[in-house]
Amino acid sequence: MPEVIRFKVKRQQNPDSKPYWEEFQVPYRPQHNVISVLMALRENPVNIKGERVAPVVYEVGCMEEVCGACTMIINGKVRQACSALIDQLEQPLVLEPMTKFPVVRDLMVDRQKMFDDLRKVRAWIDIDGGYDIHVHAPRISPKDWVMNYDFSRCMTCGCCMEVCPQFHPKSQFVGPAPIGQAWLFSNHPTGKFYKEERLHALMGPGGITDCGNAQNCIEACPKDIKLTDAIAKIGRETTIQVFKDLFLK
Amino acid sequence: MAVKKPKIIVVGGGLGGLWATMRIAEAGNEVMLFSLFQVKRSHSACAQGGINACLDTKGQHDSVWQHIIDTIKGGAYLANQPPVKAMCEDAPGLIRTFDRMGVTWSRTPEGVMDLRLFGGVKNKRTCFAGATTGQQLLYSCDEQVRKHEENGLVKKYEFWEFLSIVKDGQGRCRGIVALNLRTMESEIFKADAVVIATGGLGLIYGKSTNSASSTGAAASRVYQQGAKFMNGEFIQFHPTGMPGDDKNRLMSEAARGEGGRIWVPRKQGDTTDPLKIPEDQRWYFLEEWYPAYGNTVPRDVASRAINKVCVEQGMGIGGKNLVYLDLTHLPEQFLRSRLAGILEIYEKFAGVDPCKVPMIIYPATHYSMGGIWVDWEKDETSGNLKQPSPRNHQTSIPGLFSCGECDGTYHGANRLGANSLLSASYSGRVVGESVAAYVKGLTESADEAPEEIYTQEKKRQESINRQILSNSNGENPYLLHKELGDMMREKVGIVRYNKELDEALEKIKELKDRSNKISLEDKLGWSNASLPYARQVQDMIVLAEVITKGARLRDECRGGQWKPEFEIPIPEGKFAGDPEFEEYRRKWMENNERWLKTTVAEHAPDGPKISYEKIDTSVLSPEQPRDYR
Numbered sequence: 001m002p003e004v005i006r007f008k009v010k011r012q013q014n015p016d017s018k019p020y021w022e023e024f025q026v027p028y029r030p031q032h033n034v035i036s037v038l039m040a041l042r043e044n045p046v047n048i049k050g051e052r053v054a055p056v057v058y059e060v061g062c063m064e065e066v067c068g069a070c071t072m073i074i075n076g077k078v079r080q081a082c083s084a085l086i087d088q089l090e091q092p093l094v095l096e097p098m099t100k101f102p103v104v105r106d107l108m109v110d111r112q113k114m115f116d117d118l119r120k121v122r123a124w125i126d127i128d129g130g131y132d133i134h135v136h137a138p139r140i141s142p143k144d145w146v147m148n149y150d151f152s153r154c155m156t157c158g159c160c161m162e163v164c165p166q167f168h169p170k171s172q173f174v175g176p177a178p179i180g181q182a183w184l185f186s187n188h189p190t191g192k193f194y195k196e197e198r199l200h201a202l203m204g205p206g207g208i209t210d211c212g213n214a215q216n217c218i219e220a221c222p223k224d225i226k227l228t229d230a231i232a233k234i235g236r237e238t239t240i241q242v243f244k245d246l247f248l249k
Numbered sequence: 250m251a252v253k254k255p256k257i258i259v260v261g262g263g264l265g266g267l268w269a270t271m272r273i274a275e276a277g278n279e280v281m282l283f284s285l286f287q288v289k290r291s292h293s294a295c296a297q298g299g300i301n302a303c304l305d306t307k308g309q310h311d312s313v314w315q316h317i318i319d320t321i322k323g324g325a326y327l328a329n330q331p332p333v334k335a336m337c338e339d340a341p342g343l344i345r346t347f348d349r350m351g352v353t354w355s356r357t358p359e360g361v362m363d364l365r366l367f368g369g370v371k372n373k374r375t376c377f378a379g380a381t382t383g384q385q386l387l388y389s390c391d392e393q394v395r396k397h398e399e400n401g402l403v404k405k406y407e408f409w410e411f412l413s414i415v416k417d418g419q420g421r422c423r424g425i426v427a428l429n430l431r432t433m434e435s436e437i438f439k440a441d442a443v444v445i446a447t448g449g450l451g452l453i454y455g456k457s458t459n460s461a462s463s464t465g466a467a468a469s470r471v472y473q474q475g476a477k478f479m480n481g482e483f484i485q486f487h488p489t490g491m492p493g494d495d496k497n498r499l500m501s502e503a504a505r506g507e508g509g510r511i512w513v514p515r516k517q518g519d520t521t522d523p524l525k526i527p528e529d530q531r532w533y534f535l536e537e538w539y540p541a542y543g544n545t546v547p548r549d550v551a552s553r554a555i556n557k558v559c560v561e562q563g564m565g566i567g568g569k570n571l572v573y574l575d576l577t578h579l580p581e582q583f584l585r586s587r588l589a590g591i592l593e594i595y596e597k598f599a600g601v602d603p604c605k606v607p608m609i610i611y612p613a614t615h616y617s618m619g620g621i622w623v624d625w626e627k628d629e630t631s632g633n634l635k636q637p638s639p640r641n642h643q644t645s646i647p648g649l650f651s652c653g654e655c656d657g658t659y660h661g662a663n664r665l666g667a668n669s670l671l672s673a674s675y676s677g678r679v680v681g682e683s684v685a686a687y688v689k690g691l692t693e694s695a696d697e698a699p700e701e702i703y704t705q706e707k708k709r710q711e712s713i714n715r716q717i718l719s720n721s722n723g724e725n726p727y728l729l730h731k732e733l734g735d736m737m738r739e740k741v742g743i744v745r746y747n748k749e750l751d752e753a754l755e756k757i758k759e760l761k762d763r764s765n766k767i768s769l770e771d772k773l774g775w776s777n778a779s780l781p782y783a784r785q786v787q788d789m790i791v792l793a794e795v796i797t798k799g800a801r802l803r804d805e806c807r808g809g810q811w812k813p814e815f816e817i818p819i820p821e822g823k824f825a826g827d828p829e830f831e832e833y834r835r836k837w838m839e840n841n842e843r844w845l846k847t848t849v850a851e852h853a854p855d856g857p858k859i860s861y862e863k864i865d866t867s868v869l870s871p872e873q874p875r876d877y878r
Contacts, residue, residue, distance in 0.1 A: 123392060
């Protein structure tokens with residue numbers, strides 16, 4: 001059994017400063033994951049050279065892979081750090097912040113763009129208000145439920161965005177996650193009342209046609225959400241919408 | 250004249266805070282919503298099994314009245330009853346509203362919402378969305394709030410930490426001071442009403458099922474500023490947590506609701522592969538002890554039983570504090586469709602498939618029944634909760650409100666499974682309506698309050714931060730927190746003894762002293778994670794004292810507070826009508842005379858001042874002891 005866990009972190013003090021690498025080790029314990037290793041480091045923040053340094057800054061939330069907070073690049077792969085078990089990883093671990101979002105500090109990035117784009121694609125159901133109107137929403141078939149539930153588990157973690165070649169700081173592309181949500185709400189029996197608005201939001205620059213069909217998103221999604229299905233469906237529907245806009249106006 | 254454009258702040262963006270935000274915005278008011286992170290990452294996402302509401306769609310003649318009784322009795326009668334009644338009555342309407350908001354509820358073959366069984370009840374009453382119900386409910390509220398962001402009524406302040414409220418000369422809440430977690434600057438935000446919806450406090454126990462943010466720090470801060478805190482000693486230990494190094498991940502009660510069974514090998518210390526242990530060599534102790542409810546007894550009962558088997562009898566797996574939670578007798582396809590979320594978690598973190606191998610679990614700190622004391626208004630003619638009323642969910646500080654896990658209204662001494670998503674949502678909705686009513690009645694706005702109350706509070710906060718940043722060679726906040734957690738789990742856990750509680754109080758005094766000497770390795774003024782953590786640790790220690798002092802003074806057994814020295818045992822094999830049972834009932838009612846009271850803690854420099862408050866039992870008179878046999 002190894003005695004220590006070795007890892008190196010790509011650090012950066014603030015958005016404008018230069019990144020640098022720093023190496024660490026913490027005592028080995030079974031069942032460690034990347035978050036618990038970073039937590040252990042906080043208790044004695046010393047680098048491999050024996051210098052006391054500021055603990056590594058990272059985002060953490062649920063520690064059970066449902067909140068999406070702790071997403072980072074681990075040994076070259078974007079994933080949640082909490083479910084990255086040390087025993088299954090090659091050492092030294094290499095920890096880097098996501099590259100498609102601006103770095104805030106160390107492993108923490110600013111994913112606000114995704115949330116802004118959820119606004120853009122109208123990712124909600126329009127209801128009259130948060131009170132009882134004494135009826136349920138219309139029924140949903142078990143088959144539709146399976147599809148919708150799949151997409152409703154999207155944590156907005158950004159894994160799909162990180163691996164998408166079309167999504168980067170200089171592009172306008174909304175990326176796979178918001179497209180998936182646009183599809184989800186348009187597949188709901190009352191959400192579809194505003195499908196046209198969602199399609200229009202995805203028809204302009206940065207919309208669905210910017211997808212290069214690399215299909216990396218579906219591979220990277222930690223929840224196996226069928227993002228490419230949503231992209232294909234929205235793609236078809238926007239094409240139909242173009243004709244509707246031309247002839248039915 | 251009424252205040253034209255009231256300023257309203259909601260702190261916390263979980264289910265409670267988002268519901269409050271929605272309802273305040275729907276009344277046409279602007280809301281400033283503060284959160285430590287993007288609200289979508291709040292701890293409500295971790296709730297798995299479901300939310301209770303009597304829909305009675307399973308042919309079991311379920312009734313709202315039964316939901317009320319189950320909740321009151323499940324909480325060992327310690328909750329004020331009119332708010333509980335109102336919550337249960339409004340639950341079906343709340344579920345319909347969630348349905349309209351697009352929650353992906355699991356469906357029956359005919360496309361209506363499915364229901365499942367949960368603990369402490371006999372009917373299927375739990376609405377669910379796979380095993381990620383909390384996540385789905387949270388997201389549906391997040392989406393509604395995003396809509397209000399788009400229409401300009403909500404402004405989010407994400408990556409901000411609430412530090413304190415600002416009080417005026419009359420003791421009213423007139424705003425907050427918050428820390429920008431990027432720039433590390435403290436700022437003043439004036440407000441006519443403030444809602445604290447900052448969730449639970451599991452991190453006081455170090456390891457728990459809670460997220461990293463559930464420290465109780467915000468609740469502790471308003472408590473230290475004069476808000477009363479109620480029933481702190483009532484902590485729920487969830488029977489089925491996955492023991493882990495960094496946290497104890499939750500395995501939902503739904504696992505048992507859907508048929509999961511708890512057992513240990515009959516042979517002490519047995520380490521045989523569980524699949525090779527024959528049926529007659531397995532001890533299903535919950536089914537044996539509680540034939541009526543079996544594996545779905547309430548959580549406090551199940552956790553104590555597991556504690557008894559492991560700690561007292563040494564019958565845990567391989568002699569350790571571990572038991573099996575077994576799903577392997579159930580069809581895999583059924584399990585995958587109903588429990589996917591938790592099966593994935595177990596598989597990911599334990600590395601084995603729970604459909605094929607029994608899970609290994611142990612109770613874990615999970616939920617705080619107590620919380621910030623809040624008021625409620627009773628309609629004297631009907632005896633019901635009056636709605637809306639500015640008194641509902643208002644704390645003892647005027648203008649300061651609270652909802653969700655951080656208030657202590659609905660669950661008494663023990664919370665039933667799937668009632669937390671209900672109380673978080675319901676109380677959020679109620680508080681939203683209370684705040685809207687409260688600001689309507691205001692005649693003076695926060696802008697008219699004297700400027701120095703704000704600048705003084707900001708200065709006070711800045712000086713605390715400066716102190717921590719200027720200390721050197723002091724205590725490491727992370728290690729101090731660990732010490733606190735280890736001590737709380739050991740001495741203020743499932744079973745409590747006065748001697749240990751006294752020791753815990755001593756230790757807390759020591760930790761409090763040491764927490765003044767915290768120093769940090771990180772002195773940077775940008776996105777410094779150590780500074781807010783250090784402050785959370787200081788505030789957790791204060792709340793730990795409230796929990797422990799309440800536990801020390803309450804000499805009885807009730808729900809989450811269990812002291813064997815004061816146990817009144819149910820006579821074995823005897824039931825209502827038997828003289829032995831009636832004698833037990835007499836003693837139980839006598840004990841209620843003394844202890845059926847709300848614990849109220851008020852902050853004082855030398856520790857919490859504890860008093861007790863009468864409970865409204867006008868709905869269901871406490872005459873039936875809890876009995877799940």
